[in-house]
Amino acid sequence: MSEDRSSHESGDRSWLEKIALLFSSEPHNRRDLEDVLAIAAENEVIDPDARSIMEGAMKVSDMQVRDIMIPRAQMVVIKAGATLEEMLPQIIRSAHSRYPVVGESPDDVQGILLVKDMLPEILSQDHSEFRIQNLLRPAVVVPESKRLNVLLREFRENRNHMAIVIDEYGGVAGLVTIEDVLEEIVGDIEDETDVEEDQFIRKIGDGDYFVKALTPIEDFNDYFHTRFSDEEFDTIGGLVIQAFGHMPARNEVTWIDDCEFKVINADQRKIHSLRMRPAAR
Incomplete structure (x- = not known):
């Protein structure tokens, strides 16, 4: 057992020594750091996936919300006046977990609907008292120019998963989700609802x-x-x-x-x- 521990610690030291060697000439800019990561990948100190994630993490600091947002024309929204029977087919068809709820126009975002919050209403036998406004959560609004690394930090701190993006005139330009930001770091995230x-x-x-x-x-x-x-x-x-x-x-x-x-x-x-x-x- 002591031999195993010694071998493991020796392996750790070898890995750390490689990292120290790679950084012995300090990177002074982004290009230098990317070169270090390339050398680390070539020497199998890190695998290609780790390199891609590190480079993606650096990339998001240079990107803005407008670069990745879901455009207004592509947004799937629910009308504030819709009945439960009217909105359920749309929710089933699009298979999202969150929806902006809008009034007369897409610029009138009244809140965000989480599908899980609808489950008690769906199971209820009486839908006569259903009002979507009772289920809405506040909509987070961000400008198109917000940096993605700042947005990701705010998503994590506030435990939000979706934000409405507004343009310079205050109109809705689109929406962005935490998944959109993470995909810029780790690549496309596909789930069972992606068709x-x-x-x-x-x-x-x-x-x-x-x-x-x-x-x-x-x-x-x-x-x-x-x-x-x-x-x-x-x-x-x-x-x-x-x-x-x-x-x-x-x-x-x-x-x-x-x-x-x-x-x-x-x-x-x-x-x-x-x-x-x-x-x-």
Whole structure:
């Protein structure tokens, strides 16, 4: 047993010595630190997953809420005046655990509904006294410019999981969840409610669609019965950038044949999501 402990302690010292060696020339900037992590991964001091998480943790300090938020057009909300019977099909279909509850417009966010808070009401035989306002929790509001590392700290300190994002004019720009922030650190988090076929294209209204920029052109053509060429580009995002002739910013609009594309979310390097409206026929 003492030999096992000695061997274990020797292994710990060896690992610590490697770490000390890597940091013997102190990193002075982000690039230096990334190089240290790369060397650590190459020497198997840390595994690739650990390196990815460390780099992701550094990345979020440079990112803002607007970079990852779920855009307003993609938000799933519940109307404040909805009855229990009206909202249940929507909750079952979307399979979220939290929903913003809005009044006459998406800018009128009255609170956040947690599905678990509805269970007693659902089990009750009498729904005549049901009022959604009695179940609402206060909505946390954050600006688009808030840093993700600050938001994550506030989520943890206040035990919140969702925040409403507002633009410079005070209107609702979208929402962000703690899962969105964590995915920037650890990568995509998929659960049993994530459906593969819903990843790329989703109908959000009559003649109105949410489309991820990574949607393969072939899949887009199959869905909308279009004939876009995939000889130069594989994804619809590449086709849209070509149509713009530059890297577009959020809310820029372009047309390809009979389809209107509006940029919903983009950064300096790529488009993330689009809103597509086919021309009326």
